[in-house]
Amino acid sequence: MTDSHCHIHFQSYKEDMEEVIARTQTRGVRMITIGTQTSTSKYGIEVAEAHENMWCSVGLHPSHVHRQTIHEDDQEAFNTRAESFDKDYYRELIKSSSKVVAIGEVGLDFFRLPDIGKEDVMETQLINVHHALELANETDMPVILHVRDAHAEMVEVLKQYTESGRLERRGVVHCFTGTIEEARAYHDIGFYTSFTGIMTFRDKKDPEKLTPLMEVARDVPLEWMLVETDAPYLTPEPNRGKRNEPWMVIHVAEKIAKLKGVTVEEVERITDENANKLFKLA
Numbered sequence: 001m002t003d004s005h006c007h008i009h010f011q012s013y014k015e016d017m018e019e020v021i022a023r024t025q026t027r028g029v030r031m032i033t034i035g036t037q038t039s040t041s042k043y044g045i046e047v048a049e050a051h052e053n054m055w056c057s058v059g060l061h062p063s064h065v066h067r068q069t070i071h072e073d074d075q076e077a078f079n080t081r082a083e084s085f086d087k088d089y090y091r092e093l094i095k096s097s098s099k100v101v102a103i104g105e106v107g108l109d110f111f112r113l114p115d116i117g118k119e120d121v122m123e124t125q126l127i128n129v130h131h132a133l134e135l136a137n138e139t140d141m142p143v144i145l146h147v148r149d150a151h152a153e154m155v156e157v158l159k160q161y162t163e164s165g166r167l168e169r170r171g172v173v174h175c176f177t178g179t180i181e182e183a184r185a186y187h188d189i190g191f192y193t194s195f196t197g198i199m200t201f202r203d204k205k206d207p208e209k210l211t212p213l214m215e216v217a218r219d220v221p222l223e224w225m226l227v228e229t230d231a232p233y234l235t236p237e238p239n240r241g242k243r244n245e246p247w248m249v250i251h252v253a254e255k256i257a258k259l260k261g262v263t264v265e266e267v268e269r270i271t272d273e274n275a276n277k278l279f280k281l282a
């Protein structure tokens with residue numbers, strides 16, 4: 001199967017990246033390792049070039065367009081640098097390697113906004129996402145979108161492109177955590193939604209109850225679904241609390257199969273076909 005979104009070339013794997021990759025490949029899991037700024041986009045290509053069944057993307061995460069301190073669960077806090085989406089730089093990276101299969105992650109994240117200058121930050125994110133989408137259209141690449149608390153705004157932006165015949169390769173909204181209506185708004189314009197381990201997280205008070213996100217994953221047709229880990233973040237059950245690794249995408253597929261009442265093989269087969277189609281994987 002395919003982990004359509006991980007960060008295997010990030011610091012968390014500095015000591016044992018090759019072992020984690022080997023563990024993942026032994027289980028037959030392919031990987032797309034995702035860039036989030038100029039440095040990680042460049043290094044991701046190097047790592048993908050050195051491995052079979054691994055591809056990469058280049059992009060600028062919306063939280064990297066302004067300076068802030070980010071606290072992820074279980075991870076050390078880190079400071080982002082303010083970068084802007086430099087089309088010339090990213091164009092050169094795309095040209096440099098056939099392993100680059102998408103532009104991303106790029107998008108809008110209105111969840112993590114600084115207290116001061118909120119409007120300015122939203123505006124800066126919008127400007128940057130437009131630059132990324134323009135380059136995706138120009139280079140005929142699909143996009144990997146990071147969208148949080150901004151689905152209406154993102155759909156609005158995407159429609160400006162799709163309704164004028166641009167962004168033909170479309171893309172995927174990664175780590176989807178919205179509602180079924182929001183998911184359908186993306187499917188209606190040809191974008192996939194991708195699910196991470198968050199979908200396996202149980203309701204603390206009532207572990208047997210389906211969470212809202214489980215219901216969304218149950219109701220999204222497999223034809224519009226991708227699966228991912230977003231490793232090293234968001235470790236799925238039953239490994240929650242440990243560092244995430246790309247092979248754990250299997251647990252995401254298992255949970256989806258259970259929710260839908262289908263076999264894991266079917267989830268793997270269809271999400272694989274979707275990834276092949278979207279990213280033109282060999």
Ligand SMILES: [Zn+2]
Binds near residue numbers: 146174175
């Ligand atoms: Zn993301």
Ligand SMILES: [Zn+2]
Binds near residue numbers: 005006034105230
């Ligand atoms: Zn990510």
